[in-house]
Every structure is written in structure tokens, then in C-alpha cells.
Amino acid sequence: MKTTRALLRTGLLLCVLFVSCEEVIELDLDTQEPQLVIAGFISDGQGPYTVRISRSVAFYDTNNFPVEEHANVRITSDEGITEVLTQTSPGVYQTAHLRGQRGVAYTLDVALDGTSYSATSRIPAESIALDSIQVGYKKASIFQEAGYYAIAYFKDPPDVANYYRLQVLVNGEEYVFRDDEETDDDGTRDTNFWLLRDKFTDGNVQDYEFPHRLAPGDTLHVRLQQVDRITFDYYRTLVDVLSGGGIAPANPITNWDPEVLGYFGALSETETTVVVPEEQ
């Protein structure tokens, strides 16, 4: 993570040195007919769990995505428990009673316009809790500007591959990253996909450093999600697309059969809140 950011910084520095320039251009883009998107999650946390069904629009359209209001949506566990979701607002389907259990696989079935779509995901068996969030002052360096930064600590179980996603809210809102405080640039909103795996850190206490620059008195809310490898790969490929797609952009992987956009994921999560202490 640090390395990536340092490399990005290298690139950025090279660009700045060699006088780069950004401008908005109009392109003649092709448009695919509206594609079906089904996105939903179930966790070991309190419900209701939500499934959203919508469609894609053209790139130059406004962000108003048509919804599907006539779907039949059902979640079934591999232990045989079933609940049919009810539509609570257009295109939004929710559970009423279902409670996700660790170690159990859930299947989301959607019937729409005569086609059935199905996706299965399993909640990880073990719960991993955040041990602590520590906030400290850091000097300016290549990795960050001077300020208060938070590190999340938790213990990774040894000898098993684990996959995590962290989400952060600062004072109850998504954080906005500003590249340079002096410019009036609107900054980049935190997409909140802070992904972590134990490939290089198996069995250790994980210390995830957030790049969010905090001020004394800020309330920091951190959620740790534990997912399986396929869900992690979905997150990873989704982040690839959100960050530009690389040289051969392709839609994120999916577990929908037949293939549609979106994903159905099952996860285990824990949450912690801390307040950045006022300066002494």
C-alpha cells in the first residue's frame, strides 16, 4: 500500500516536473443497451439486508439509474432458511427477520422478466474484531502531509488466508481527499474500499494506516469487514475500475449466474469509534 502510494507519488512528481496538463474533452462514446445490475450483501451484523436492482445508463447521461420494481427476490441459507425480500422503495428490496450466521452460505435468487438469476456467498466462520484504533501526529514525508493519522490494529489468524475491507467515516461522513490544500480543487471522495489481505503479513498484528488527515476533535468510525477470496477479488476488480481501469479495463468479476453486473456478498463485520484527542 505504502509502496503503491510512493510509486504513484513518483509518477506524480515526474508529471509535475514535466508540465502536465488536464482538460475536459468530449468523446463520441458508444452506448450499450441498459444492463441489469443486482447488488446485495448479507452479514453477521444486524439486518435488514438490502438488495438493489437497477440498470446502467449512457456515460453522458445524468446519474439517474432506472430501477427494477417487479423482481422476485429471495435469500436461502444452506441450512434451509428462506426469506422473500420486500420492496421498501423502488428497486430496493429488504429482509425483515433474517439474521446472517457465520460459516453459513447464502444464495440470493432473483426472478425478473422470466429469467432467474442466482448468486451464492459464504460468511467467514471466524469473527475478527478490531483491537484498537490509534491516532497519532505524523511529520510530513513522502507518504503524507503533517497531521493526525489513524492506524487500525487487529490480529490476523495464522496459517489461513484472510481478506479484509475497511470502511471509514469521519464525523459521520465520507472523507474528501485534497491533493493540495492551496488549490480550490474539490478533491476526491473516499470510495471507502480500503482493502487488505494477509498474503505478506499472515498471522501478525495488522496495522492498517489510513491516509485520512484528521483534526483534534474528529470522530472516526471504522468498520472491518472480513470476506472470502472471491468477494475480495470482486472488491479488488471493482476498485480497479473505480480507479481508472488500467490498460485493459473490464467489468469487475461477478458471482451472478447468468452473468449480470453487481455482486452478492456475505461478510463478517465489526466496528469501532474513536475521537481524536484535543491538543494538550
Place this chain on the structure above:
Amino acid sequence: MLLSLLFLFLFSSMGITAQETYTLSGSITDAKNGEELPGASVWIKELETGGTTNAYGFYSITVPQGSYTLSISYVGYTTQEQRIEFTDNRELHIELIPESTSLQEVVISSKKKDLNVTSTQMSANTLNMQEIAKVPVLFGEKDVLKTIQLLPGIKANEVGSGFFVRGGSAGQNLILLDEAPVYNASHMLGLFSVFNSDAIKDLTLYKGHIPANYGGRASSVMDVQMNNGNNKGFSASGGIGTIASRLTIEAPIVKDKGSFMLSGRRTYLDLFLKLSNDEDTRNTSLYFYDFNAKANYKIGANDRIYLSGYFGRDQFGFSDEFGFDWGNTTATLRWNHLFNDKLFSNTTVLYSDYNYRVEIGGDEGQNNGFSIESAIEDFSLKQDYKYYWNNSNTVQFGWNATRHHFVPGEIRSEANANVNDLLLQKKYAWEAGVYLSDEQEITDNLRANFGLRYSWFAQTGPGAIFTYDAEGDIASTTTYDSGEFVKTYGGFEPRVGLTYLLSEASSIKASYNRNRQYLHLISNSTSGTPIDLWIPSSNNVKPQLSDQYALGYYRNFKNNTFETSVEVYYKGMQNQIDYRTGAELIFNENVESQLLFGKGWSYGAEFYFKKNLGRFTGWLSYTWSKTERKFDGIDTGNPYPASWDRTHDLSLVGMYQLSPKWSLSATFAYRTGNAVTFPVGKYEVDDEVVNLYDTRNANRFPAYHRLDLGATRSIKKTKKWEMSTTFSLYNAYGRKNAYQINFKEAENDPNRTEAVKLSLFSFFPAVSWNFKFN
């Protein structure tokens, strides 16, 4: 079948020469510094026959008894004529005098004046250093790799280390520096090449009909040779440029017997960073350096030893917190031996290494830093023979063997780091080749070059070798001992070239060649980064294979003042590599499971028009081409354009000698934008607006075009001192060429999305001052 055909041709001309014949052999060198002149011509006027020197300046021709006039010529040198009587085998060492540069006849050409028409070689481009010095380039740093991209069939992006030859990918070019392979030929993410022009004598790029003595890459060979060093007296040259300085010194070890050359270059961008107000910028180091060294010594009349090496490195760092450096090291030891006046031998020992290293310092006093390293290392032995059989046949044969070591990645951490040590399994391989070729004059008008190469490759232990299922998960594991063969590959690589002379100034050529490639470049960028990974062929990765057919017409006008050519080609490529969606290529023990295999093809037409002599010189090159790939796992198996596919590619290079002091130059390049994938819509998940993608590379970047201007003022101070100042302006009309296009939330309306173009280098002026002392 092909083999027997080859031998048939080879031996068909035996016994024809009944008349008493003698051999004339020797070397052709520069009278001023003793530098050998490869490709110089020896012509016997009365017989209308002759020969050219090899890479070491050696020639050998067979002549019947009699008295003849020899004409010895090389472009940029005064032609010498000599009367000679043959009653015996003769050795003749010729020193040619460079045409005085104050005459200001800028000369750009292949070396023997009509070689482009008469030789059996086609699809090859040679650049000499005089030529390169005049062409304006970015930051005013003359660069062989940048200039060669102005020739037909060779393409590259503005930034990025790789180049693309006739539809081949960036990893399919064999780049040789004094015969040693260079695995990453770029500095500063591709803005510069590793070739310091002051240390380079000559460069040839083979786009097709690759001679049989080369092997190992599917697309092209770029053969770069370093200067040997002045064996007549001390000389120095160098320059101070906008971002780099260079110094080269040359001197005899023993006059006329041996010499050495030392050359260095370093950029000083980081020195400017020190002046910044911003502490971050001040603590940043960012530079590269190159060091070339070469020495040679003649031991008696028939033996000569050369030792040469290159060491270069890029350094990027930020105080003690972060360091990233990468670079190549090569070493070449050669022994030239003349068995007799017809048989020339060269024995070579080679070493090459490329590695990168990332260091993360960790927190002060916490001992929690770590480092990442990756490398590829080669040891190689080569034996080449050239046999000047008779005037109709020149035979080359030889063999080589290489041991490859791969270090895919190693993480080493300090005691308190939360990162564990991780040593990805090292990989090992053997690669070998044996070849035979004959350059033959079949009739006065028909010449042929037949070559056959057999290449062989073995992936060896020690290590655990995996197989993968369709999903890319490990299906089985087998453990191999040190040196044990895991998988071997091998096969023939035939090459045929035919030249038919239509007249003294025009010819038709046709060629076919097959190449096999056993090492593969794994990269998730369009055109190369320092962290690209070389992997060997293995039980999971088959060798790449390419077959190329080319046909060309060559015509020179006005006594070789103008050269023109048209070439068409078709290239088929098998076992090409692409990547699964979301492939993880770096630090992945199972990188082979992330690959997809398919095929590719490319065809095109290349037009070239060049003016070699006069006050105005330069060339026009235009390529029309199409490159497609087909993979089962991509776009449901439909063909898609390669990202480097460019329909139109035009370069115009002009140089004008305004006065004895001033010369002007300009280059213009126009090319179709790269094939890219633009979104075909957008959708929403997890409160994020996500771009929707469909067909691979169905869109195009806007066309790329650029005009560069240059002016050089030369002063000859004294007989010994020469100086010149070069001014250049890159991207003179400030075209904002797209480097990247990002599709993102609109700056002023979060409910909309927009396309934002990022461009680099809208005009960049530079000045450099160069000197030469003889």
C-alpha cells in the same frame, strides 16, 4: 526438407571455380582513431565484384590471378582506389580518411552506398551516430532509441520503455549491447534509453529476416555496438545539456595495437530539486547514470581481445523513508581469431543482469522497514564463425548457450516490521541455439541468404512446479531437484531471403523467417515499467512463435542520392500472452495462473523515402498496418486490436545545412491513437458510480502529432578542438497529446460524469553544448 535444401544450395557451387584464385583479406579502419568500420565496401572494378566488412571490420574476398583496381569506400569517408597485382593470397589493411566535416556534407545512409538495394538483408534499419546527433529530441538528449522510432515499422509511446516492431509486443525485441542482452533498455520510465550516444558506434534494427545468428525473440533484434576507443591518440568528447552531462575519453593502450574507451553520463534533475521551497521536493532524489567501458588489444596478427561493459542505474528516493532503484549491468568478453584468410571466428562470454529494489525505511528507531527485490541474470557462451568460401558463398555458423536465473521477488523485513519475509521461488533455465547460414550469389542478378537455426530451452529445478486448473487454482504440485529438467522445448527456425537485382539501382526482395521466444515479459502497463517481470517458458507457458513473410521493392536514384523502398509484411504470432481480468502479476508465486494464451497477427505496408546527400537531407516514412489478437478468454474469442495497433504512422525528418556554422532540423510525427477501451455506460453499486465496459480496445485515443525543431551551431576552434551548441524545441506548436483519459465525476456537477484528458510535455525547449578534442 528445408535442411537438405539448404545444403543443396550450399554445396551446389562447389567445384565451379577451376581458375587459379587467391584470397584478399584484411581490415578497414578509420585513419583518425583506428575504429573499425563495419559494413565498409571493397570493390574490384574490373570484375564488378566485391565484399563488405563484418562487425569487426574484417573482410575477405576471392579473386582470380591478375591485376585489378580496388575501390574502398564507406559513407562519410573519402573513397580510396588502389592498384593491386594478385599472384598470391594477400592481406590488405586499409585506413580510410573521414571526409572533413567542415565540408558540411551531412551524410546519412546505410554504409555501403547501395547496400539497401544490393544486399540480401531486408527489413533492417541502420543508424549512425552523425545522423542521430542532428535529430531534435526531448530535453535535447540525442537518443538512438528515440530516433529509430522515426523509421517505418517501429512504434512507441511518448512515455514508456518499450517499442513495438511490426505488430510485435514490447517484450518481443531482443536488445543487445555488444552482444549482451539488455532486459530493460530505458531510464526514467522510458523518457531516455540506456544507450549513451557518445559511447555508441552503431545500431542496426532487424524488423524481419533476422539473421540466423540471432535468436530468442519473436519480433525484432536491435544490435547496438559500443565504440572501441581511439588507438591513435588521446581524444575526449562530451557535453553539458539541459538535464544531463556526458564525458567520454579514449586513448591507445599501445598505439595501433589496443585502446580503451570510458564514457559516463548523469542527469542532474535532483540538483534542481534541492533548490525547491518545498521540503518534500528537496528531500527527493531522482536521477540516473550510465557508465560504459571498453578495451581492446591485438595479440599478434590473428587475434584480438575485447572487453566491454555497461553499468547504469536509476535512483529515486525520499530521505530515508523510501528508495527505489533499478538498472542493468552487462559484460562482454570477446576473442576474435583468424584461422586463415577465409575463416574468421569470434568467441564471446556474456553476462547480463537487470534488477530493481524498493526500500521502505519504516518509522524512526522502530526497526520496522523492509525491502523488495527482483532480478534476472544471464551467463552465456557463444561461438560464431564466418567462412568466406568464395565470392559466391559466405557461410556463417555457430552456437550459443545461456543459463538464466530469475528472482521473481523477495521481501526482506526488519525485526519489528509487520510484513513477513517472503522469498518467491527462484526459477532457472537453459537456452541454447545452433545455426548455419549461407549468403550466396546464385546468378549475377539473384542473391540468396539461407539460414537455419535450431533453438532449445529447458526449465530446470530446483523447485516446486505447479499445474493449474481452468480457474487458475493449483491443480498439482511436483518437486524437482537442482538441475533436473522440468520441461524442454525446441525447434527449427528457418530463414530465407532472396534479392533479385532489376537494374544497378533497383531490386526486389522477399523473405521468410520463423522465430521462437522462450522468455516472456509480463507487464501491466502499455509500454513498460521498471517492475515488469521476465518469466521463462515452463510446463504452463509455451514458447512464443512468430512467422513473418515480407516482400519489398528498392530503388535508388541519382547515384544513391535518393533511397526509396516499399515493403509489405505479414506476421503470424502464436502462444501470445495476455492477462485474466484482475490479474495479479507482481509478487505472485502463481503468476503463470494469471495468464491467458492466444494468437496474434499483423500486416502492413511501409514506405520509405530518404535523401542521403546534399545540403538538405532527411527522410519520410509512412506505415499502414493492422495488428490484432485473439484469445479465448477475452471478448468471447473475437479478435481485438492490440493496444499498440496504429493504422497510420508518419514521420518526416529534415536536416538543412544553412551555412558552414549552422544546421537546422525538424521532425514531424503523426500517428493514429492507441487502441483503448472507453466506457459504454455507467451503473451504480455500493453508492458508487461505476463505468461500464464492453469490447476490448474498441476505441481510439485522439491522433498523436508533434513537431520538433532543432538548430546546431558548430565551431571548429583549432585542429584539435570542435564545439557545437544544439538548441531544440520539443512539441513546437504545443499539441496536447493524450497520455491518459480518465472517466470520472464531473468537477462541477456530482450528478454527471466527464472525460478528462491528461497530456504531458506541451513544448519543451532545451539546449546542449558539446565538444570534441582529438
